[in-house]
Each structure stands twice: as structure tokens, then as C-alpha cells.
Amino acid sequence: MDGRAVAPAAGTVLNALATGTGSAFAIDLETTASVSLDTGGTVTGEIAEEPDADASLIERCVELTLERYAAEAGLEPTEAGGHVRTETETPMASGLKSSSAAANATVLATLEALGLADAVDRVDACRLGVQAARDAGVTVTGAFDDASASMLGGVTVTDNTGDELLAREEFNCHALVYTPPERAYSADTDVSACERIAPMAELVAELALDGRYGEAMTVNGFAFAAALEFPTGPMIDAMPAADGVSLSGTGPSYVAVGDRTALEAVQERWTNRDGTTRLLRTRTDGTHTI
Template identity: 65%
Template sequence: MNGRAAAPAAGTVLNALANGYGSAFAIDAYTEATVELDASGPVTGKVAGAPDADTRLVERCVEMVVDRFGDGEGGHVRTESDVPMASGLKSSSAAANATVLATLDALDALEAIDREDACRLGVEAARDAGVTVTGAFDDASASMLGGVTVTDNAEDELLRRDEPDWDVLVYTPEERSFSADADVSRCERVAPTADVVRDLALDGDYERAMGVNGFAFCAALGFPSEPVVEAMPDCAASLSGTGPSYTAVGDRAALEELEGTWSEREGHTWLTTTQQTGATTR
């Protein structure tokens, strides 16, 4: 009873910590999960290249899928990723989505649940595991469905989805920032600005939404806003998640020029694209 799936990372349009509404877009970088189930017993997990990593999320994903569609199976889940953990690029959501799909694949139950509800299983597991403050339905939906999504995270409701064909520049510093440790009270202080970002995103004006979100959450979370300013006016950029990564979208030539500026900082800068199809079995 084996299954395997991959889910893309994502960048932020609107951080949901301020007002409960979020927006994110899938990018062409992946986390892959391999699930091996047996007759009974505990579920164990492993993250490739990170023997001390917290595996509660992916283990809980397997348990929840088995509880709903299985017959008490135990087993093992292993993830490996192109996406650095705790970097603001939705590595947890990608891991959860890949694990949920891989477990459904192992149980031959992929047709028993639609993609949105499969995504909600991973969100519920993330809440149970304590790795998210908001539930991260925005991040999870973008990773599971592909494209860009706008969500009400309080209701786990998908409000809008589009498939923009963007080139994307990503800058990831060496530091790490866990979303569960974010200062929620400071983020809530920028809720009036986040409401503006929500309205822009619901109107499909994602680029302007990213810029406003970037300034608001750099200030709230204590990250420099210079990368957002450097992207303007030819690109739109934002802090991704609770940092420390930044993402920018725009014309390829403009992003290549911006890459020269961002790459002067310590860390890793790379060009990619949006991803439209979301998570898939392998």
C-alpha cells in the first residue's frame, strides 16, 4: 500500500494574520511525499536531509486520511523538498498536501474526495499539529489547486481563483522564521490595510495587492522593506508569509534586473514561474 505525490510551494499576495483573509500563488518548486502503509501500528515520519525535523504535521495528515478512508493502517511517510523550511514559501502546506494525496493514493481513494476537501484535511492536520496560526487555507489552496487563490481562512472558503502566467523572483535569506512564532497582535494592528489588500485581490488586482501587503507586513513583522521598494515600479513584490523570503512577479527582463539587486544580499535568489495545476500524484 504505497503512494507518492508532490505539491508546489507558494508566495504571498495577502497574509491572513491581520484580518483572516489570505491570498497566495503556487510556484514551480516542490515538496514530495512517499507514504507506505501497513496493516496496523503507529505512523512515523522522516524529512530527507533533516533528521531532527518536526514530523508531526505529515504524520497527522496520514492519520487523518486513514481515519476517514482507511481501516486503521499505520505506516511511514517520508518527504523531500526543493523548498527551504521556515522560509515563508509554504513548505508546511506543500508537505501536508503532498502527504494527503500520497496517503489517498496508497489507499486507492483518490476519487473519494475532491481537491478542495483534500486540502482542508491538510489544513485541519496543520491546526492539530500547531504549525499554523490561521489554518493557512490560503497557502494550502494555492498549493493544492495551483494558480492564485483568495480565501476566507476563518471559514476555509475559497473566494476566487485565477491562473496568471507570471514569472517569479524569489529571495530567501539564510535566517528562518516559523509562522507559528509570528507576533499576531502586531499583524492585527495592520488589519485596515489588510482589508484594502483583500479588496484588491478580490478584484483580481494581485500586483498592487502584493505591494501594499509587502509594506504592511514588513513593518508589522520587523523585516526590511527595501526589497519591495527595489522591485518598484516595474515589478510587484511582497514579503512572503511571515518571512524571511520575498517574492516578486513581473516581466522576465525586469525580474532579471531585479535579481542582480537582490542577489547582492546574503542568501539565495532564484527565478521561477507560477504553477497552474497544483498538487499531483507521481
């Protein structure tokens, strides 16, 4: 009983840490999960790029999916187990939603192995990965905004306090990603500093729900860079060429969106900084089996 699935990474429109409302969009960096199920009763996992890294998130994704759906596939949930392996193009702890992508890919690969990938609603599958992230302690908010963008594709706006999808639409443009050398782990974020900028986050939510995603990103970027003490220089580099630019998640990456030619000019500035840049497309297809 084997399954494989691939999930895109995502960039931030609105960080949910301030108010619980968040928004994100899928980008063309992929994470692939391969799941093999058995009746051994235990789940093991590995991350191809970092074999010594903690695999509890992807293991928990398999466990929760089996607890919920194994019986529907004719398996005894207490006896179901297996192994999951992920491979990714997305740097870990970079603010590009690598955990959400890994969770989504793992849940859908497990459902594929059970023969249920087409039978389970994608939002319900997404919520399993969000719960696994909470159980594994890799997220503060549950990251339903990031996970929903990765699972569904396009851009989403969510209420992370209730894992509710408020809006979702297509989002077709180019995206430029700049990732500095350092890492930033979501679980270590100063949440109280983010909560103090709630009025700005409420403004960003209004812009996002009005479809003004570029403006929303830029307001979000400056507000959260200040709260989390990240430099604003990369965002200044992107203005006014980009339609929008933001610190992604809790950093350290920055993402700009807009016309390819305009973003190529921004890329020239960002390549003068330490780290890596990638000129990508946004994604509308979301997580899918392969």
C-alpha cells in the same frame, strides 16, 4: 499500498493574520511525499533534508486521512498505519509555504495509497492538511490560503476562519524569490501587531478580489514588513520593475512577480544581498500524484 504525490510551494498576495482573509499563488518549488501503508496501527515520518526535524505535521496528515478514508478502502481505521517520507526543494521556515506543500503532498500520497486519489475532492483533501497543521501547531491561521494555492494551483483568495474558497484563477507569470539566511517560524509570529494593520489588509483583499494581484502584493508587503519588523529594502529593489512584490508569509523570503526580463534586473540587485535568489514560474497545476 504505496503512493507518491508532489505539491508546489506558494508566495503571498495577502497575509491572513490580520483579518482571516488571505491570498496566495503557487510557484515552481516542489515537495514530494512517499507514503507506504500497513496494518501496524502507527504512523511514522521523516523529512529527507532534516532527518532530526519534527515530522509531526506529515504524520498527522497520514493519520487524519486514514481516520477519514481507510474504511472506504476496506481497511480497519484503528489498525491502519504506515510511513511517510518527504523531500523538498523549498527551504523550511522561509515563508514559502513549505508546511502547506508537505501537508498537501502527504494527504494526496496517502489517498493514492488507498486507491482514492481520484475520488476525493481536492478542496476536501486540502482541508485535511490544514487541520493537521493546526493539530501540529505549525500555523496560526490554519493557512487555508497557502494550502489551497498549493493544492489547486494558480492564485486563490480564502476565508481562513471558515476554510472557505472565495476565488481561484490562473496566474501565469514569472516569480523571483529572495530568501535571506535566517528562518522565521509562523507559530512565533506577533499576531497582535498584524491585527493592528487590519484596515490595510482589507484594502489588499479588495484589490485581490478585483484581480489586481500585483498591487495587492505590494501593499501587503509594505504593511506586513512594518508590522513584523522586516526590512523593506528588498521590495524597494524590485520597484518599479516588478508587477508586484511582497514579504512572503511571515518572512523572511520576498517574492516578486512580473515579466522575466524585468525580474532579471531585480535579481541582479537581490544577489548583492546575503541569501539566495531563484527565478521561477508560477504554477497552475497544483498538487498531483506521480
